[in-house]
Amino acid sequence: MMMKTMTSLPSRVSRLVPTLGVIFASGAALAVNDLPGGPAVRQLNLHPPVTVIAEQQAWLHWFMLIVCVVIFVGVFGVMFYSILKHRKSVGHKAANFHESVAVEIAWTVVPLLIVIAMGAMATRTVVAMKDTSNADLTIKATGYQWKWGYDYLKGEGEGIAFLSTLDLAQREMSNAGKPEGDNYLLKVDNPLVVPVDKKVRIVTTANDVIHAWMVPSLGVKQDAIPGFVRDTWFRADKTGDFYGQCAELCGKEHAYMPIHVKVVSQADYAVWVAGKKKEMAALADDPNKTWQLAELVARGEKVYNANCAACHRPDGKGAGPIKPLDGSAIVLNDPVQQVDILLNGRLNGAMPAWKQLSDTEIAAVMTYTKNSWSNQTGKLVQPAEVVAARKK
Amino acid sequence: MSAVLDHPAHHADDHAHGHPHGWRRWLFATNHKDIGTMYLLFSFTMLMIGGVLALGIRAELFQPGLQFVNPELFNQLTTMHGLIMVFGAIMPAFVGFANWMIPLQIGAADMAFARMNNLSFWLLIPAALMLAGSFFMPGGAPAAGWTLYAPLTLQMGPSMDAGIFAMHIMGASSIMGSINIIVTILNMRAPGMTLMKMPLFCWTWLITAYLLIAVMPVLAGAITMTLTDRHFGTSFFNPAGGGDPIMYQHIFWFFGHPEVYIMILPAFGIVSAIIPTFARKRLFGYTSMVYATASIAILSFIVWAHHMYTTGMPVTGQLFFMYATMLIAVPTGVKIFNWLATMWRGSMTFETPMLWSVGFLFVFTMGGFTGLILAMAPIDIQIQDTYYVVAHFHYVLVAGSLFALFAGVYFWGPKWTGVMYSETRGKIHFWGSLVFFNVTFFPMHFLGLAGMPRRYADYPMQFADFNAIASVGAFGFGLMQVYFFVFVVMPMMRGQGQKAPQRPWEAAEGLEWEVPSPAPWHTFETPPKLDASATRVVG
Numbered sequence: 064m065m066m067k068t069m070t071s072l073p074s075r076v077s078r079l080v081p082t083l084g085v086i087f088a089s090g091a092a093l094a095v096n097d098l099p100g101g102p103a104v105r106q107l108n109l110h111p112p113v114t115v116i117a118e119q120q121a122w123l124h125w126f127m128l129i130v131c132v133v134i135f136v137g138v139f140g141v142m143f144y145s146i147l148k149h150r151k152s153v154g155h156k157a158a159n160f161h162e163s164v165a166v167e168i169a170w171t172v173v174p175l176l177i178v179i180a181m182g183a184m185a186t187r188t189v190v191a192m193k194d195t196s197n198a199d200l201t202i203k204a205t206g207y208q209w210k211w212g213y214d215y216l217k218g219e220g221e222g223i224a225f226l227s228t229l230d231l232a233q234r235e236m237s238n239a240g241k242p243e244g245d246n247y248l249l250k251v252d253n254p255l256v257v258p259v260d261k262k263v264r265i266v267t268t269a270n271d272v273i274h275a276w277m278v279p280s281l282g283v284k285q286d287a288i289p290g291f292v293r294d295t296w297f298r299a300d301k302t303g304d305f306y307g308q309c310a311e312l313c314g315k316e317h318a319y320m321p322i323h324v325k326v327v328s329q330a331d332y333a334v335w336v337a338g339k340k341k342e343m344a345a346l347a348d349d350p351n352k353t354w355q356l357a358e359l360v361a362r363g364e365k366v367y368n369a370n371c372a373a374c375h376r377p378d379g380k381g382a383g384p385i386k387p388l389d390g391s392a393i394v395l396n397d398p399v400q401q402v403d404i405l406l407n408g409r410l411n412g413a414m415p416a417w418k419q420l421s422d423t424e425i426a427a428v429m430t431y432t433k434n435s436w437s438n439q440t441g442k443l444v445q446p447a448e449v450v451a452a453r454k455k
Numbered sequence: 456m457s458a459v460l461d462h463p464a465h466h467a468d469d470h471a472h473g474h475p476h477g478w479r480r481w482l483f484a485t486n487h488k489d490i491g492t493m494y495l496l497f498s499f500t501m502l503m504i505g506g507v508l509a510l511g512i513r514a515e516l517f518q519p520g521l522q523f524v525n526p527e528l529f530n531q532l533t534t535m536h537g538l539i540m541v542f543g544a545i546m547p548a549f550v551g552f553a554n555w556m557i558p559l560q561i562g563a564a565d566m567a568f569a570r571m572n573n574l575s576f577w578l579l580i581p582a583a584l585m586l587a588g589s590f591f592m593p594g595g596a597p598a599a600g601w602t603l604y605a606p607l608t609l610q611m612g613p614s615m616d617a618g619i620f621a622m623h624i625m626g627a628s629s630i631m632g633s634i635n636i637i638v639t640i641l642n643m644r645a646p647g648m649t650l651m652k653m654p655l656f657c658w659t660w661l662i663t664a665y666l667l668i669a670v671m672p673v674l675a676g677a678i679t680m681t682l683t684d685r686h687f688g689t690s691f692f693n694p695a696g697g698g699d700p701i702m703y704q705h706i707f708w709f710f711g712h713p714e715v716y717i718m719i720l721p722a723f724g725i726v727s728a729i730i731p732t733f734a735r736k737r738l739f740g741y742t743s744m745v746y747a748t749a750s751i752a753i754l755s756f757i758v759w760a761h762h763m764y765t766t767g768m769p770v771t772g773q774l775f776f777m778y779a780t781m782l783i784a785v786p787t788g789v790k791i792f793n794w795l796a797t798m799w800r801g802s803m804t805f806e807t808p809m810l811w812s813v814g815f816l817f818v819f820t821m822g823g824f825t826g827l828i829l830a831m832a833p834i835d836i837q838i839q840d841t842y843y844v845v846a847h848f849h850y851v852l853v854a855g856s857l858f859a860l861f862a863g864v865y866f867w868g869p870k871w872t873g874v875m876y877s878e879t880r881g882k883i884h885f886w887g888s889l890v891f892f893n894v895t896f897f898p899m900h901f902l903g904l905a906g907m908p909r910r911y912a913d914y915p916m917q918f919a920d921f922n923a924i925a926s927v928g929a930f931g932f933g934l935m936q937v938y939f940f941v942f943v944v945m946p947m948m949r950g951q952g953q954k955a956p957q958r959p960w961e962a963a964e965g966l967e968w969e970v971p972s973p974a975p976w977h978t979f980e981t982p983p984k985l986d987a988s989a990t991r992v993v994g
Contacts, residue, residue: 095916102917106905109837120833124904127831131824139817142795146813150803151735158800161737166796167789174788178781181831186774188833193770237913240520247519247916267767272607273700275765275840279906284836286766288701289606290694293767310765310840310908312600314607315526318911383527384594384612411609412695 098245100280101306110279113305113326114297117282119188126184130177192282195296198264200257206267206274206287206309208415209316209373213255216266220336223343227251229319231368231377237319249306252369254323256339257299258332264296270419271412272314278307278324286311299326315383316373348423350446356434359443363431366424370417379436384413389436398444401429402452422449474976482577485569486976487554490576492871494551495864497579499940501543502857504587506933508536513895513929516922519914529912530598531590537601538618541718542625543583545856549721550575550632552863553660555871557636559967559974560654562645562983562992567638568631575631582624589614589621600910602711605692605703608681615685619678626671633664633671645966647985651745654965655738658745659724662752666713666720669756674710677703701766708759716755718852720748722859723790726812728965729866730794733809734801735962740793747786747793754783764835773832780830787823791816806960807881811862814889815855822850825900843903849896861888861939869955872947873973880942887935894928964990 097103102110112118149155200218204211207226215223230250236242244250257263267276267287277284278297285295299305307322327335354362368377371388375381379389388394393401405425408416417425429444475483484490511532515523524532554572558565566572589596594612597603608615640661644653680691681703690696692703731738738744761780764773794816803809825847829835838844861884869875898921903909907918914922946952955972966985969992970978983992 095919098915098917102905102907102915104917105901105920106917107901108904110906116833117837120837123831124828124834124837127828127834131827135820135824138791138795138820142798142813142816145795145798145800146803146805149734149799149801150805152804155800155802157735157802159736160800161739161797162742163740167740167743170792171785171789174785175782178784178827179778181827182778182781185777185831185833189773189777190770192833192836193773237519237521240518240522242520242913242916245916248913249915272610273604277840277906277908279837282837284765284839288694288766290697291699291701295767307906308908308911312530312604312607312910314610315530315598317530318526318908318913383525411606413610 095247096245098249098306100304101246101249112282113280113299113301113303114282115300116188116192116297117280119191120282123185123188127181130181134177192295195264195294197262198296199261201264201266202255202257203266203268203292204255204276204287206269206271206276206313206320208271208314208412209309209320210370211255211274211276211320211322212270212419213253218261219258219332220339223336223339225253225339226369227253227255227323228369229321229373231372234319234373235377246306248319249308249321249323251321251323254304254325256325256327256332256335258329259299259302259326260329262296262298264294266292266294268292271415273311274309274313274320275311276307276322277310278305278322280305281307281324283307284310299324302326302328302331319373348421348446350422350450352423353445353447354423354426354430354443356430356441356443359427359430360434362423363427363429364435366420366428367431367435370420371428379432379438386414388432389438391438394432395438395440398429398442398448399452401432402444402449405429406449406452418453422446422453425449484573484576485565487558487566487569487572488871488974488976490566490572491551491554491556493576494547494554497576497583498544498546498548498551499944501539501547501583502936503940505536505539505544506936508532508539510929510933512536513926515912516914517926518923519916519919521913524912526912527595527598530600530910531596533910534598534600535586535590535596538586538597538622539583540852541601541714542622543579543586545718545852545860546625546629547579548860549660549663549718549856550629552656552721552725552860552867553632553636556867556967557639557657557660558643559870559970559978560657560965561640561643561648562966562979562985563639563643564977564980566635567643568635571631572635575628575635578624578628578631582621582628585617585624586621589617592617602704602707603678603681604707605681605684605698605700606694609685609693616682619682622678623675626675629667629671633667636660636664637668645979645982645985645989647987648966648989651742652989654724655727655741655744655748656721656724659720659727659748662748663717663720666717666752666755670710670713670717673706674714677706677710680706701763704763704766705760708762709756711762712759713752713755715848715851716751718856720751722815722856723748725859725863725866726794726815729808729812729862730797732866732960732963733806733812734798734803736797736801737964738793739796739799740789743789744793747789750786751783754779754786758783761830761832761835764832765839777830777832781827784823784827791820791823804961806865807876807878807885808862808866808960810882810885811858811865814885815858815862818854818858818889818892819851822847822854825850837906838903840908841903842899842907842909845909846896846899846903849899853896854892858888861885864944866960867967868947869959870967870970870972870974872950873955874947874950875953875955875959876943876947877952880938884935884939884943887938888932891928891931891935895925895932896928898922898924964988966990966992 201216203214210228267285269287269289274287281297305324309320374385381387406418423446426444426446433440433442592614597615597618599607683689684693690698692698758780760776958968
């Protein structure tokens with residue numbers, strides 16, 4: 064029995080495929096495994112569905128694929144038969160027919176009926192996809208260049224808000240050309256956490272340019288459009304981690320703003336909400352506090368790495384059109400203009416506005432830039448100064 | 456330029472006119488054949504430039520991680536590859552064919568407006584220089600994708616303005632070319648060449664020219680609004696001032712969808728000339744071919760928003776555009792069936808033009824089917840903006856338009872140059888291109904289904920193998936086109952090879968085969984008398 068299985072054709076094929084894979088992946092450095100909830104190695108079809116909509120999409124895709132392949136094989140079977148038999152080299156003489164109204168009507172009407180039938184199969188799903196009513200939980204996903212912001216608007220966890228950014232180490236790996244890990248370019252600092260079996264409505268918008276919020280396993284892709292809100296929904300029927308990426312070209316870091324949705328049980332979700340609320344309360348800084356240089360620089364470094372380092376680089380030297388901060392006259396000597404740039408952005412959002420950061424965070428990151436790399440000014444910006452600048 | 460291109464000068468008729476020689480012949484060209492040649496050489500040059508950009512993309516994507524270019528440059532490469540291929544390579548190539556073939560096929564002496572014809576070609580040169588030169592401007596080339604979606608375009612550097620200006624000029628050139636083609640076809644047909652006896656290539660171009668006149672101004676409007684948003688404080692598309700970025704997409708795709716038919720209808724015309732020739736049998740269903748072409752053109756105006764399912768249209772919008780889009784499969788299917796019925800019980804041979812045409816049918820239809828799959832809104836939600844879309848439109852634009860263009864070059868090349876190409880080399884070019892094309896683009900279907908977004912400079916490691924295969928295929932495909940130029944086009948232009956007879960193909964029908972090879976500089980100076988089928992000159 065064992066021997067038989069070993070030598071069966073499928074098993075031989077299954078041994079051959081990884082062998083070829085290794086050749087292509089050029090060595091062990093690029094060895095990678097499937098990521099559950101994300102892409103699988105050499106995945107050939109849609110992600111395993113986790114929602115009813117994704118299931119219907121997968122079904123429709125199989126249905127279309129089979130119908131199309133059958134028609135294709137039929138039509139081109141006829142063509143290749145003709146190519147083999149009706150050639151001059153085998154002595155075939157050309158016939159003389161060149162029109163037939165009956166045939167033309169037949170091959171207009173039959174395809175018409177086929178495409179109407181195809182459309183009819185999809186109509187129910189289109190209507191279901193667009194029905195975002197009666198959600199248990201509403202979350203706003205805001206696209207920023209280049210990260211996602213999540214605000215829990217309605218339902219359990221209301222008031223929770225956080226940003227979700229690609230792991231900086233992975234961004235560095237990309238630049239170095241040395242990628243590693245099954246979740247390469249998909250690991251974020253704060254995943255979106257939602258409960259299982261609950262209808263979650265995602266309201267999308269954007270801060271700067273158009274982004275798109277996509278999670279294949281959930282069957283969801285919705286553009287996030289600045290100045291407008293759109294919505295979509297999903298109801299995950301199992302717990303787990305599901306991954307997606309931004310799907311609308313949004314500038315240079317387009318490939319570096321992944322989406323990670325963590326679907327947890329109702330009980331775990333309640334625990335997460337409680338923890339998150341406590342954490343947020345602790346983080347809500349008093350903008351009137353007066354800080355010491357060292358602690359503010361330490362805080363600023365965290366803010367910098369989460370928000371600024373992707374463009375301005377960890378060494379503050381910028382890249383291409385991104386301005387360097389190291390040695391910058393504005394950073395060194397012009398706190399008024401620096402705070403204005405941070406709050407309002409520059410060049411139509413090429414440098415985005417960061418007014419969503421707290422006063423303490425902006426003060427901290429300004430202080431950090433004034434006391435890092437070759438910028439050793441010893442200057443300090445207190446949150447109160449940012450509060451004043453905001454009022455202008 | 457070359458011995459062969461000068462051949463017509465030896466023709467007895469020409470000396471009387473004292474036409475310019477040397478560079479003046481080309482700069483001041485008013486002869487449809489000279490202008491056609493310039494269009495074809497221009498578009499091949501742009502094909503090579505766009506191809507090099509594509510290879511830059513594929514080199515970067517060979518492995519995960521950034522190896523060759525940074526993400527800014529990567530976005531510039533994808534954007535410029537698209538713009539150059541669409542506006543610089545495919546569209547002018549078909550205009551080149553129109554210039555060469557339409558007067559020959561309808562028995563006219565030249566195009567209707569010879570000097571405007573000169574202008575519409577020479578406008579392309581500054582436009583192309585400005586477009587390609589934008590790489591050297593501060594901040595690099597435009598990097599907002601070839602669709603130039605707002606408000607990302609508002610963040611671009613000065614090269615965006617150069618790109619917009621270049622597209623304005625190319626649009627003006629296209630409109631002038633279209634007017635010329637319409638007037639030539641409607642007014643300058645030889646007596647007896649009624650519209651319904653006209654070769655299908657002329658029909659498809661007539662309809663294409665109307666599409667161009669209808670939609671190029673729409674594109675010009677969209678990019679002009681982008682320009683005023685950028686510099687004059689308007690807010691058409693800028694949400695910061697109350698504008699609507701989705702409005703840009705609606706306007707762009709109202710141009711963009713007819714545009715894809717602009718790039719494929721003349722290809723249908725070329726294939727409709729070649730298949731009957733090598734099947735030695737008249738084209739099946741000529742009338743229904745004309746009606747199908749017109750139906751496709753009309754339907755192309757009411758399907759644009761299938762590019763925008765993920766913007767969040769209302770349910771009625773999605774349903775309307777889904778059904779309307781699927782309807783286009785019907786007239787397209789009619790065309791495929793007619794070609795098949797033409798081949799059926801013919802007496803076929805497979806010279807290079809026929810190989811390219813059969814290859815076109817086979818691979819273009821695959822692109823048609825993936826189009827049908829993409830038209831289904833629920834499936835599109837999964838694969839919109841992924842590599843599946845990239846695979847789909849390369850199956851219709853490369854295997855569709857480009858393959859038909861190659862078929863046309865091999866089919867009419869002997870008439871243009873007076874020299875037969877080498878059949879062996881033609882076959883190497885065909886089979887090499889067909890194999891490498893599929894190696895490049897077939898794996899992209901899998902990448903798209905697995906969720907790899909397009910326009911990504913770097914990707915998760917699970918996508919590595921198919922990307923590596925695609926990159927290998929792309930370099931092979933690029934090399935095949937260099938082979939084509941060096942071993943097929945150059946020998947023909949230099950007059951190296953067997954002399955082409957007047958009618959190089961046994962069953963070729965049409966007025967272009969009634970003139971010697973190479974076609975003399977002036978043809979049909981007096982309207983020819985035609986036989987009843989309008990395919991032969993009598994008397």
